[in-house]
Amino acid sequence: MARQALSFEQGPIRPPNEAQSLLLRFTRNCPWNRCMFCPVYKGRRFALRPVEEIKADIRTARTIADEIGDLSVRLGCGGAVTDTVAGAVMAAPELSSSYRSVAVWLYYQTGACFLQDADNLILRTDELVEALAFLRHTFPEIRRVTTYSRSRTAARKSPEALRRIRAAGLDRVHIGLESGSDAVLRLMKKGVTAQQQVDAGRRLVAAGLELSEYVMPGLGGQDLWREHAVETARVLNRINPHFIRLRSLRVPSRVPLHAHLASGAFRMQTDDMLVAEIRVLIESLEGITSTVASDHIMNLLEEVAGKLPEDKPRMLAAVKAYQELSDSDRIIFRVGRRGGAFRSVGDLERQPETVKKIEALIAELRTREGPQGVERMISDMVDQYI
Numbered sequence: 001m002a003r004q005a006l007s008f009e010q011g012p013i014r015p016p017n018e019a020q021s022l023l024l025r026f027t028r029n030c031p032w033n034r035c036m037f038c039p040v041y042k043g044r045r046f047a048l049r050p051v052e053e054i055k056a057d058i059r060t061a062r063t064i065a066d067e068i069g070d071l072s073v074r075l076g077c078g079g080a081v082t083d084t085v086a087g088a089v090m091a092a093p094e095l096s097s098s099y100r101s102v103a104v105w106l107y108y109q110t111g112a113c114f115l116q117d118a119d120n121l122i123l124r125t126d127e128l129v130e131a132l133a134f135l136r137h138t139f140p141e142i143r144r145v146t147t148y149s150r151s152r153t154a155a156r157k158s159p160e161a162l163r164r165i166r167a168a169g170l171d172r173v174h175i176g177l178e179s180g181s182d183a184v185l186r187l188m189k190k191g192v193t194a195q196q197q198v199d200a201g202r203r204l205v206a207a208g209l210e211l212s213e214y215v216m217p218g219l220g221g222q223d224l225w226r227e228h229a230v231e232t233a234r235v236l237n238r239i240n241p242h243f244i245r246l247r248s249l250r251v252p253s254r255v256p257l258h259a260h261l262a263s264g265a266f267r268m269q270t271d272d273m274l275v276a277e278i279r280v281l282i283e284s285l286e287g288i289t290s291t292v293a294s295d296h297i298m299n300l301l302e303e304v305a306g307k308l309p310e311d312k313p314r315m316l317a318a319v320k321a322y323q324e325l326s327d328s329d330r331i332i333f334r335v336g337r338r339g340g341a342f343r344s345v346g347d348l349e350r351q352p353e354t355v356k357k358i359e360a361l362i363a364e365l366r367t368r369e370g371p372q373g374v375e376r377m378i379s380d381m382v383d384q385y386i
Helices: 051-076 083-090 097-108 125-138 151-156 160-169 182-187 193-205 221-239 255-264 273-283 310-324 325-338 354-371 369-382
Strands: 022-023 113-116 142-148 171-177 210-215 243-247 289-293
Touching: 022 051, 022 097, 051 083, 051 097, 051 125, 083 097, 083 113, 125 142, 125 160, 142 151, 151 171, 160 193, 171 193, 171 221, 182 221, 193 210, 193 221, 210 221, 221 273, 273 310, 273 325, 325 354, 325 369, 354 369
Parallel strands: 022 113, 113 142, 142 171, 171 210, 210 243, 243 289
Antiparallel strands: none
């Protein structure tokens, strides 16, 4: 089947909602790479990829897509990437990960393309426009092109430059806002101010780009949690992004923040504290029409999601439902949620057999390891998703 070594470069991460997108790498790693909480790109140098190199990868991706289409015809599937076609690609060990990635994209027919890595707006405007135009020409079936960028970089792009980038084919930008508190931003070495976050967000929206802002509950720790929640909401209220995506803080041993956690300089929020923080954040979002998403297993309450302002009462009701649980039911829910069994507090009533199994597991852990054994298990289950 086809040329065995045919492949193109891809980066290490993408947003969860881009799992079924075509992944193409426009830059390598992160130009800042100092954030205290971030486990990605550490020890790797940032690099701008030349336009011709990007174009070569786009051509390769096109060739792979066409060859998978030819395979479909030979298998009697008429060019469509069915279960049979996707299975044939996945079962062929000689094919590259690029083949499998393109097969997934064709199978799900999302029409979406995500540009890796961390800050593609840092490319010169002329070069980014050229690469985007070539991508759209080579893949006319693509309906949405998305990228990561940093607020500091976006704030430095002129309105005209952002409009050109939009016209060339970029549809959406994912920004790791994380916090709107200058104190938290300094503590976490984010390399940006709250005002720069606002300036960047407004410029992107004004240019006609969809804007997805990532917020990190827990980033202020126990000392700055309220300021973190209130000031983050204040910044979001000034931007009115299309999406607000919640990503609760985790601190694996490989991130710089872990040393502060180990020394006691940073005190991490418990799950119950995080829920209280998220409640303040949602309560403080006013006058905007953003969609809130809680689309990651690291978030305890998946139901804190919806369109503002109409779904705000429902989101707050989800928080209240958790807070009104008994101490024992909160632990059961946390274990079930982190283990993937529960998606909402209501699952405690809908899945009585699962609740019984979790109760037995908790009892066994407490007998064997004491109360902290349960907390260690919950933490380990969350950290596996980082």
